[in-house]
Amino acid sequence: MSLLTIGTVAFDDIETPFGRVERAIGGAATYIALAASYFHKDVQIVSVVGDDFPKDELDYLQSRGVDLEGLQIKEGEKSFFWAGKYHDDLNSRDTLDTQLNVLADFEPILPNSYRKPDFLMLGNLTPAIQIQVIEQLENRPKLIALDTMNFWIDSALEDLKRVLGMIDVLIINDEEARQLTGEHSLVKAATAIHGMGPNYLIIKKGEHGALLFYNHDQNAESDSIFFAPALPLAEVFDPTGAGDTFAGGFMGYLAKSNDTSFENMKRAVIYGSAMASFCVEEFSVAKLKKLTDEAVQKRINRFVNLVNFNIELKPSAV
Amino acid sequence: MSLLTIGTVAFDDIETPFGRVERAIGGAATYIALAASYFHKDVQIVSVVGDDFPKDELDYLQSRGVDLEGLQIKEGEKSFFWAGKYHDDLNSRDTLDTQLNVLADFEPILPNSYRKPDFLMLGNLTPAIQIQVIEQLENRPKLIALDTMNFWIDSALEDLKRVLGMIDVLIINDEEARQLTGEHSLVKAATAIHGMGPNYLIIKKGEHGALLFYNHDQNAESDSIFFAPALPLAEVFDPTGAGDTFAGGFMGYLAKSNDTSFENMKRAVIYGSAMASFCVEEFSVAKLKKLTDEAVQKRINRFVNLVNFNIELKPSAV
Numbered sequence: 351m352s353l354l355t356i357g358t359v360a361f362d363d364i365e366t367p368f369g370r371v372e373r374a375i376g377g378a379a380t381y382i383a384l385a386a387s388y389f390h391k392d393v394q395i396v397s398v399v400g401d402d403f404p405k406d407e408l409d410y411l412q413s414r415g416v417d418l419e420g421l422q423i424k425e426g427e428k429s430f431f432w433a434g435k436y437h438d439d440l441n442s443r444d445t446l447d448t449q450l451n452v453l454a455d456f457e458p459i460l461p462n463s464y465r466k467p468d469f470l471m472l473g474n475l476t477p478a479i480q481i482q483v484i485e486q487l488e489n490r491p492k493l494i495a496l497d498t499m500n501f502w503i504d505s506a507l508e509d510l511k512r513v514l515g516m517i518d519v520l521i522i523n524d525e526e527a528r529q530l531t532g533e534h535s536l537v538k539a540a541t542a543i544h545g546m547g548p549n550y551l552i553i554k555k556g557e558h559g560a561l562l563f564y565n566h567d568q569n570a571e572s573d574s575i576f577f578a579p580a581l582p583l584a585e586v587f588d589p590t591g592a593g594d595t596f597a598g599g600f601m602g603y604l605a606k607s608n609d610t611s612f613e614n615m616k617r618a619v620i621y622g623s624a625m626a627s628f629c630v631e632e633f634s635v636a637k638l639k640k641l642t643d644e645a646v647q648k649r650i651n652r653f654v655n656l657v658n659f660n661i662e663l664k665p666s667a668v
Numbered sequence: 669m670s671l672l673t674i675g676t677v678a679f680d681d682i683e684t685p686f687g688r689v690e691r692a693i694g695g696a697a698t699y700i701a702l703a704a705s706y707f708h709k710d711v712q713i714v715s716v717v718g719d720d721f722p723k724d725e726l727d728y729l730q731s732r733g734v735d736l737e738g739l740q741i742k743e744g745e746k747s748f749f750w751a752g753k754y755h756d757d758l759n760s761r762d763t764l765d766t767q768l769n770v771l772a773d774f775e776p777i778l779p780n781s782y783r784k785p786d787f788l789m790l791g792n793l794t795p796a797i798q799i800q801v802i803e804q805l806e807n808r809p810k811l812i813a814l815d816t817m818n819f820w821i822d823s824a825l826e827d828l829k830r831v832l833g834m835i836d837v838l839i840i841n842d843e844e845a846r847q848l849t850g851e852h853s854l855v856k857a858a859t860a861i862h863g864m865g866p867n868y869l870i871i872k873k874g875e876h877g878a879l880l881f882y883n884h885d886q887n888a889e890s891d892s893i894f895f896a897p898a899l900p901l902a903e904v905f906d907p908t909g910a911g912d913t914f915a916g917g918f919m920g921y922l923a924k925s926n927d928t929s930f931e932n933m934k935r936a937v938i939y940g941s942a943m944a945s946f947c948v949e950e951f952s953v954a955k956l957k958k959l960t961d962e963a964v965q966k967r968i969n970r971f972v973n974l975v976n977f978n979i980e981l982k983p984s985a986v
Contacts, residue, residue: 439852534757537902558876561900568902577897577974582879584855584886616977650979656895657975659934661968 353605354464354491355382356396356483357473357594358453359403359421363433364633366440366588374634375407377430378473378497381591383416384638385598385625386471388646389606391415394464396483398452400427410639419461427452440586441556460486468608471601472496472517473594477509484516493610495519496548497597503529515547518610521597523554536561537575541568550615552600554593556580562619564612574612578619579656581627581649588633592626595638599625624649671923672782672809673700674714674801675791675912676771677721677739681751682951684758684906692952693725695748696791696815699909701734702956703916703943704789706964707924709733712782714801716770718745728957737779745770758904759874778804786926789919790814790835791912795827802834811928813837814866815915821847833865836928839915841872854879855893859886868933870918872911874898880937882930892930896937897974899945899967906951910944913956917943942967 357378364371383393394417401423412418433447458479470491472480480496494517502510503526514520520543528534531542536553540563543551551563562576600622607614627649628637675696682689701711712735719741730736751765776797788809790798798814812835820828821844832838838861846852849860854871858881861869869881880894918940925932945967946955 535902535904537900555876558873559895559897575900575974576977577877577900578977579877579895579897579975582855582893582895584853586853613978617979620977620979654979656893657897659894659896659938660931661935661938661972 351390351468351492351605351608352392352394352466353386353390353469353471353601354394354396354460354467354483355379355386355471355473355598355601356458356480357382357475357497358430359395359397359399360430360432361403362431362590362634363447364588364590365435366633367436367438368585368587369633371633373431375404376432376591376634378475378591378594380411380635381594381629381638382471382473382598382601383411384414384635385595385622385629386602386605387414387416388625388641388643389599389602389621392417393602394420394467396420396458396460396464398422398424398456400429400452401425403429420459420464422452422456422459424452434590436589440589443589458483458486465489468492469601469605470494471597472513473597474499474502477502477506477513480513481509481516484513492608493518493604495521495597495601497521497593498526500526500529511546514543517548519550519552520548521552521554521593521600523556523593527551527553535568537566537568540566540575552619554596556589556592557582557586560596560619560623562615564615576612576616576619578616578623579653580623581652581656583627583630586630589630590634592629595629596622596626598622620650620653624653669708669786669810669923669926670710670712670784671704671708671787671789671919672712672714672778672785673697673704673789673791673916673919674776674798675700675789675793675815676748677713677715677717678748678750679721680749680908680952681765682906682908683753684951685754685756686903686905687951689951691749693722694750694909694952696793696909696912698729698953699912699947699956700789700791700916700919701729702732702953703913703940703947704920704923705732705734706943706959706961707917707920707939710735711920712738712785714738714776714778714782716740716742716774717747718770719743721747738777738782740770740774740777742770752908754907758907761907776801776804783807786810787919787923788812789915790831791915792817792820795820795824795831798831799827799834802831810926811836811922813839813915813919815839815911816844818844818847829864832861835866837868837870837933838866839870839872839911839918841874841911845869845871853886855884855886858884858893870937872914874907874910875900875904878914878937878941880933882933894930894934894937896934896941897971898941899970899974901945901948904948907948908952910947913947914940914944916940938968938971942971
């Protein structure tokens with residue numbers, strides 16, 4: 351199975367209560383590809399950097415099996431740059447600086463070898479660019495997932511609604527779900543979002559875990575919701591990239607298992623959550639670079655234990 | 669097994685975005701006993717009301733098997749009264765009025781038949797009263813659980829710390845855990861609370877579920893945490909009593925099963941969560957009065973499905 355992703359490859363200045371880093375490696379596509387690489391090789395990236403982006407970092411991505419044929423390197427230009435500072439509780443942050451640089455006039459160009467992906471992960475970029483990627487495909491992928499953010503809900507709602515009609519899985523956080531639908535209740539928001547197109551919806555709630563909805567009808571007492579926990583951590587060191595890492599683990603696992611059933615998607619949400627729990631333990635992509643398959647499996651086992659309880663489903667009364 | 673509980677039996681005026689009720693039946697002991705009554709009969713209540721409390725409501729409690737021998741009825745006095753208004757998101761509320769009435773000089777008196785409980789649930793009251801109950805016991809119960817609130821953390825911290833040294837399970841919400849310990853991280857707060865006495869800690873997170881900690885060491889990669897989801901609901905109608913209902917379901921299930929292992933306590937947390945999910949669907953105790961064993965079992969099945977996923981624990985790599 352092939353997995354194509356689009357998103358930024360960038361530099362981040364990050365300040366948290368635990369310290370700060372400058373020009374750390376970041377970007378949605380970087381986190382997605384790194385997280386996915388623990389499950390699936392040859393993740394194809396469509397993105398753009400300037401000639402300031404370190405060659406050894408690109409070499410590293412390739413060494414993890416990431417396919418960079420679709421990564422444009424613009425001579426004489428600078429890579430996308432973001433600077434942010436997290437508040438003490440790490441649940442919110444201020445953006446201190448955003449320099450679009452090469453992203454300002456980015457046009458995604460899919461190499462021929464990228465045009466028939468089985469799985470497509472549209473990382474957070476303008477909805478117009480996400481649509482351009484879909485329009486270059488020769489086949490409808492088996493599954494298209496999309497991440498977006500409050501900024502596009504505010505500024506590009508029409509394009510966003512258009513692309514929502516073209517995808518299978520929307521991955522957003524709780525505040526974005528509320529903003530997109532005007533519903534405070536996440537269950538009502540889910541029903542509204544299914545009506546916009548996606549059959550599957552993942553609502554990320556940070557330290558409170560994630561909800562997966564599958565064509566959920568808010569009026570039915572059905573079982574089309576899955577609740578994945580977040581691993582309770584003593585310290586969250588740096589939340590940057592956690593959402594992208596979740597998406598990468600989720601799509602990497604789906605591509606590896608080649609199974610888009612609701613049951614398998616539950617497993618994929620757990621794998622995504624596990625990868626995100628690693629991501630936040632160190633600055634930038636530091637932790638994602640040094641995992642082993644054993645460490646991933648051990649972390650998955652912790653998730654299994656975290657929610658595992660033994661009540662048998664009974665048709666009769668208690 | 670016998671289950672003893674202490675707490676208020678009271679009137680509530682409640683206003684939510686969905687309506688308001690006046691002089692509705694409330695009080696921690698009422699919710700605890702009603703929720704527990706679906707699992708365990710003969711729940712013993714220690715509390716106090718005035719002669720204004722409706723006899724038919726007391727008859728109803730007895731009809732559900734609640735033992736009212738320890739309920740003092742003060743002639744010529746008024747029952748405890750609370751009035752509150754919930755904000756639009758139902759996550760916070762303002763207290764509009766509190767009239768202690770009979771509670772002002774309440775001294776808990778345990779009938780002889782109450783002095784050897786197997787399970788003791790100390791509902792939210794002053795820590796001094798909670799201690800008085802423990803001191804009247806002839807035997808150390810198999811399990812003592814305690815609920816408290818921010819008001820006692822502020823105003824009666826020394827007494828609270830004393831009673832924490834006498835109990836097994838502390839049941840509080842996330843903000844109270846942070847306030848009690850000064851730790852923002854709930855994992856760190858848990859370690860600090862274990863150091864105050866309780867081997868078990870349940871942190872209620874409202875719509876985000878509940879965490880159960882068992883002597884958790886924040887530095888160990890152990891599996892002494894259990895994460896129970898809340899049922900995602902389209903509408904939360906009235907959150908009043910949800911925490912007490914959780915405690916009642918939790919303790920009722922433990923008393924019924926007579927098993928205080930960590931594994932069984934996980935199940936009890938699910939039963940408590942299920943009862944709380946009913947409680948919030950209607951005003952006051954309305955929903956808790958009309959449940960059936962079948963409805964409870966059906967709700968439990970929804971919780972099982974909500975978190976159930978099928979990843980086998982593997983010693984080897986993925």
